Amino acid sequence: xxxxxxxxxxxxxxxxxxxxxxxxxxxxGGELAERIDDLLEEIDAVLEENAEEFVRNYVQKGGQ
Amino acid sequence: MSLAVHKVxxxxxxxxxxxxxxxxxxxxxxxxxxxAAYAGASRVRWxxxxxxxxxxxxxxxxxxxxxxxxxxxxxxxxxxRFYVDHAHPEYSTPECYDPLEGALYDxxxxxxxxxxxxxxxxxxxxxxxxxxxxxxxxxxGNSYGAHENYLMARAVPFxxxxxxLTAFLVTRQVFAGAGKVGSENGRPTVPYQxxxxxxxxxxxxxLETTVKRPIVNTRDEPHADxxxxxxxxxxTGDANMSEKQIFLKLGxxxxxxxxxxxxxxxxxxxxxxxxxxMWRVSHDASLHRTVRRAxxxxxxxxxxxxxxxxxxxxYLAATGGSPVERQVRNLWETTLAALERDPSxxxxxxxxxxxxxxxxxxxxxxxxxxxxxxxxxxxxxxHDVAPERxxxxxxxxxxxMERLFTDAxxxxxxxxxxxxxxxxxRGTCLARFAESVAAxxxxxxxxxxxxxxxxxxxxxxxxxxxxxxxxxLIDRCxxxxxxxxxxGGVDGRTGTEATPPERAL
Numbered sequence: 001x002x003x004x005x006x007x008x009x010x011x012x013x014x015x016x017x018x019x020x021x022x023x024x025x026x027x028x029g030g031e032l033a034e035r036i037d038d039l040l041e042e043i044d045a046v047l048e049e050n051a052e053e054f055v056r057n058y059v060q061k062g063g064q
Numbered sequence: 065m066s067l068a069v070h071k072v073x074x075x076x077x078x079x080x081x082x083x084x085x086x087x088x089x090x091x092x093x094x095x096x097x098x099x100a101a102y103a104g105a106s107r108v109r110w111x112x113x114x115x116x117x118x119x120x121x122x123x124x125x126x127x128x129x130x131x132x133x134x135x136x137x138x139x140x141x142x143x144x145r146f147y148v149d150h151a152h153p154e155y156s157t158p159e160c161y162d163p164l165e166g167a168l169y170d171x172x173x174x175x176x177x178x179x180x181x182x183x184x185x186x187x188x189x190x191x192x193x194x195x196x197x198x199x200x201x202x203x204x205g206n207s208y209g210a211h212e213n214y215l216m217a218r219a220v221p222f223x224x225x226x227x228x229l230t231a232f233l234v235t236r237q238v239f240a241g242a243g244k245v246g247s248e249n250g251r252p253t254v255p256y257q258x259x260x261x262x263x264x265x266x267x268x269x270x271l272e273t274t275v276k277r278p279i280v281n282t283r284d285e286p287h288a289d290x291x292x293x294x295x296x297x298x299x300t301g302d303a304n305m306s307e308k309q310i311f312l313k314l315g316x317x318x319x320x321x322x323x324x325x326x327x328x329x330x331x332x333x334x335x336x337x338x339x340x341x342m343w344r345v346s347h348d349a350s351l352h353r354t355v356r357r358a359x360x361x362x363x364x365x366x367x368x369x370x371x372x373x374x375x376x377x378x379y380l381a382a383t384g385g386s387p388v389e390r391q392v393r394n395l396w397e398t399t400l401a402a403l404e405r406d407p408s409x410x411x412x413x414x415x416x417x418x419x420x421x422x423x424x425x426x427x428x429x430x431x432x433x434x435x436x437x438x439x440x441x442x443x444x445x446x447h448d449v450a451p452e453r454x455x456x457x458x459x460x461x462x463x464x465m466e467r468l469f470t471d472a473x474x475x476x477x478x479x480x481x482x483x484x485x486x487x488x489x490r491g492t493c494l495a496r497f498a499e500s501v502a503a504x505x506x507x508x509x510x511x512x513x514x515x516x517x518x519x520x521x522x523x524x525x526x527x528x529x530x531x532x533x534x535x536x537l538i539d540r541c542x543x544x545x546x547x548x549x550x551x552g553g554v555d556g557r558t559g560t561e562a563t564p565p566e567r568a569l
Contacts, residue, residue, distance in 0.1 A: 016344075016354050016362065036425040039462050043422075043442075046453055048084070051441040055203070057087035058444060061151035063078040063208025064273040064299065 068322035069293070072159050072215040072485055072526045073314055075170045077303050078152040078208040079177055079449065080197035083188065091151040094194065096136050098153045099146055101184035102176060104478060105138035106498045110145050111505050139504040141495040142480055143487030144169065146176060150274070152208050153177060153196070158487030159506075159526045162388045163315035165482050168469055170310050172477045174198055178449045179478075198303045199447035200260035203440055205248045207264045209273060210303035214318055215526055216294040218286075220325050225296065226269050226280045227332035228324045232317070232372055233279055233300045234341045235365035237262060238351055239399050240313040242302035243416030245423070245434065245443040247347065254347045255434035256423065258416045260302045262346030268338050273299055279338055287506035289524040296321065300342075305447060305456035307468040308413040312399060315392030320372055322389075323379035330375055333368060334358035349420060351407055369400055413466045418459055419446050486529035492538050493547070500544030513545045521551060 048054045081098070083089035099105065137147040143158025155173035160166040181194045188194065201207045216225070241258030249263040257263075270278035283297045298317065304310045323329050335341050336356040344355055345365045354362035373396055380393055402409045411417040423439050426432055432439060446455040459465040481491025493501060493509055502512040511519040523529050541547040 015352065016356075036421075037429065039422075039458070039464070040425050040429055042462070043455060043458055046445075046455075046458065047438075048441055048445060048453075052437040054084070055437045055440045055444070058080075058082060058202050059087075059204055060080050060082075060202040060206045060208060061091055062206040062274060063150040063152050064211065 066326055068325040069215055069217045070161075070527060071318040071322055072161065073163065073166045073318055074157040074159050074213050075166065075173075075310075075314070076154060076156040076209070076211040076213070077170070077173050077198060078149060078154045078210070079303075080199050080202065080208065080447075081151075081153060082195045084193040084195050085191040086189070089192070092148065095148040095151060095153040097184040097187050098177070098180045098194065098196070099136055099138060099148055101187070102138070102146060102180035103183060104140055104142075104176065104179070105146055106141065106494050106501075108139050108494060108498055108501045109503050110137040110139050110147060111503055139490070139494060140176070140478075141491050142169070142172065142478060143482065143485075143491035143494075144172070144176070146180075150208065153180070158481050158491065159485040160482050160487075161484035162386070163311050163318055163392060164388050164468070166314045167307055167310040168473065168477050169482070170304075170314075171307055171469060172474055174305075174449045175474055175478050178451065181450070196449045197444060197447040198305060198449055199242065199444065200303055201244065201248060201264075203244075203246060203248065203443075207248075207261060207277075209261075209299055210301050211273075212298040212301055212314060212317065214296045214298070214321050215288070216296050216321060217325055218290065218292055218294050220294070222282070222294075224324065224332075225321075227334065228329050229320070230268065230279055230338045231333045231335050231368055232320050233298065234335060234338050234355075235345055235368040236313070236316065237342075237346050238365045238369060238403055239316075239396075239410075239414060240301060240304070240309070241346065241414075241416040242304055242447070243419035243443070245439050247343075251343045252347065256349055256420060257343075257346045258349060259346040261300060262343045265300060265339060265342045279342060288526050293526075302415070303447070304415050305454070306413050306415050306418070306465060308395070308466050309415055311468060312392065312395050312413075315388070316372075316376075316396050319376045319380075319389060319392055319396075323376050326379060326383070328375070328379040328382065333371055336360070349407065349416070351403055366400060366404055369396075373397060373400060412464065415446070415456070418456070418465055419443065422446070422455065422459070483531040485526050486523040488531050489523060489529035489534050489538075492535070493544075496538060496541075497544035497547065511544050511548050513548060519548045521548065 081091050081094050083094055140146055145156040147154055155176055157169035160169055177196050181196050185194055200210055237259045242260050244257050244260045247254045247263055251263045264277050265279050266276045267278040269280045269282060271282045279300055281297045281299045286293045286295045336358050341355040344353060351366055354364050357363050377393060380389060407417055408421060411421045423442055445453060448454040451457045460467060481487040490504055490509060500511050500513060501509060502518055503510040507523050509521045513519055537550055541550055
C-alpha cells in the first residue's frame with residue numbers, strides 16, 4: 001500500500017494460495033510456553049466433561 | 065464535504081442454546097424459559113402488534129405455547145430488547161451514542177443471558193444444565209447472527225453504500241473475527257479460520273438473513289423517520305467476546321460510514337469476487353493470502369484495510385473527529401500494524417488470535433490433530449456466557465486478555481439506559497411507570513392510562529429523548545398520566561397520539 005511502511009519484512013510472499021499449516025509458530029515458546037501450561041491446567045479443570053459427546057450434541061437451529 | 069449523521073448504533077445477538085444432559089431439548093422452549101426467567105425483564109411487552117416468536121413455520125416440534133407470548137418478547141429498563149427469535153434467545157442493545165457505549169451494552173447482553181440462564185435453571189430437571197454461547201455457528205452448518213445497526217442519512221444512495229462497504233466488510237475479518245475450528249457450508253476444508261460467519265455468505269447484496277445470506281443486507285426498516293434516516297443492517301459480523309474488539313469492530317464501521325456519508329471516501333475499492341473473497345480471507349490465519357481487485361490486481365486483506373484507514377484518517381484530519389473517533393482510528397492503525405508484523409501479537413484483544421493461541425497450546429501439549437473433538441470444545445467454550453465456564457473469561461482472569469469496562473460499569477448498564485439517545489426515555493419510563501406502559505418499540509411507547517384509548521408517544525428521532533432533554537420532565541411527573549399530559553395536551557378523548565418527547569420541551 002502506498003505510503004504504508006512495513007515494520008518488518010513480510011513473513012512470506014503473498015499469494016492467492018492459503019498456506020496449508022496454520023501459522024502460529026510464535027504462539028508458543030520459552031517462558032510463554034511455561035505460562036501457557038499453567039493456564040491450560042486451569043482450563044482443564046473447567047472444560048466440559050466428555051468433549052466428544054458435548055460437541056456431537058451441540059446442534060443449533062439456524063437463525064438469522 | 066457534507067456533514068455525516070451522528071452514528072447512533074446498536075447490536076443484536078442470537079445466542080446458541082442447549083441443555084446439557086438432555087440433548088434434543090426443544091430450543092424454543094429453552095429460550096422461552098431463559099427469557100421469561102430474567103428478573104430484570106419488565107412485564108411490558110415489545111411491540112403492540114404482538115408477534116408470535118414461539119411459532120416456527122418450519123415445525124420445530126412443540127411451540128412455546130406454555131408461555132404468555134408477551135413474556136417472550138420483553139423490554140428492559142436499560143432500553144434493550146430481550147426475546148426469543150428463531151429458536152434462540154436474542155438480546156438487542158438499546159440505541160447507543162458511540163462505539164464505546166455500543167461495546168458496553170453488547171457485553172451487557174452476556175450478563176443478561178448468564179443471569180437469565182441461572183434463574184431458569186430451577187425449571188429444569190436433575191442432571192439438566194443450560195448452556196448458552198455467544199457464538200455464531202454449531203460447527204455443523206447452522207449459523208445464527210450477530211447483527212450491527214448504524215444510523216445513516218436517507219440521502220446517501222444505497223448503491224454507494226454497497227460499493228464502499230463490501231470490500232470493507234470482506235476484509236475486516238482480520239480484526240473482527242471470533243475464530244472457528246474447521247469450515248462449513250460446503251467451503252473447502254481448513255483447520256482454523258478467522259471468522260465464525262464467513263462460510264455462510266453466498267450473495268453480494270440481498271434482503272435475506274437466514275438463507276443465501278448477502279454481504280450487504282438491504283433490510284429497510286429504519287425504526288425512525290424514514291424520510292431522514294436509514295438503519296444500515298450489517299449481518300456479516302461475528303459475536304465477539306473481547307470488549308476491545310467489539311469497540312474496534314463497531315468503531316471502524318461507524319467511521320467508514322461517516323466518511324462515506326460525508327462524501328470523503330474517494331472512489332470505491334471494488335473486489336472481483338466478494339463472495340469468494342469472504343471465505344478466502346477467513347480461511348487464511350497467516351493473513352498472507354491475496355484476493356483480486358476489480359481489474360485483476362492482487363491485494364491482501366490487510367492492504368485493503370490500510371487503504372480504508374488512510375481514507376478515514378484523511379476524513380478525520382479534515383473534520384477533527386470526536387475523542388472516541390480518534391481513539392478508534394488509533395486502535396485500528398495499531399491493530400493493522402500488529403497483524404502485519406505478527407498476528408499472534410494481537411492475542412491480547414482479538415478473539416480469533418486468542419483462541420488460536422489457546423488451541424495451539426493444547427495441540428502442542430496433548431499432541432492433538434486439528435480434527436480432535438477437544439479442540440472443537442475449546443472453540444465452543446470460549447464463548448460460554450457463564451463466567452465460571454467461559455474460556456474467554458479465563459484468559460481475562462489470567463491477565464492474558466484486555467478489558468475496557470469494569471464489572472461495576474456492566475452492572476450499571478444492565479439496569480440503566482444510555483444517556484444520549486431515545487433509549488433513555490424508553491428505559492426510564494420502564495423503570496418509573498412500567499405498570500402504565502402497554503407496549504414498547506424502538507420508535508414509540510404506548511401508555512395505558514386506564515382510559516378507553518391507549519396513548520402512543522412516538523420517538524422518531526433516535527438522537528432525541530436523552531437525559532438532557534427529558535430527565536427533569538420525567539422526574540417532575542408523579543404518574544404516567546402526568547407524563548403523557550406534560551408531553552403535550554393529550555387530554556380526554558381526542559386521539560391517541562401524544563407529542564414526541566423531543567418536541568415537548
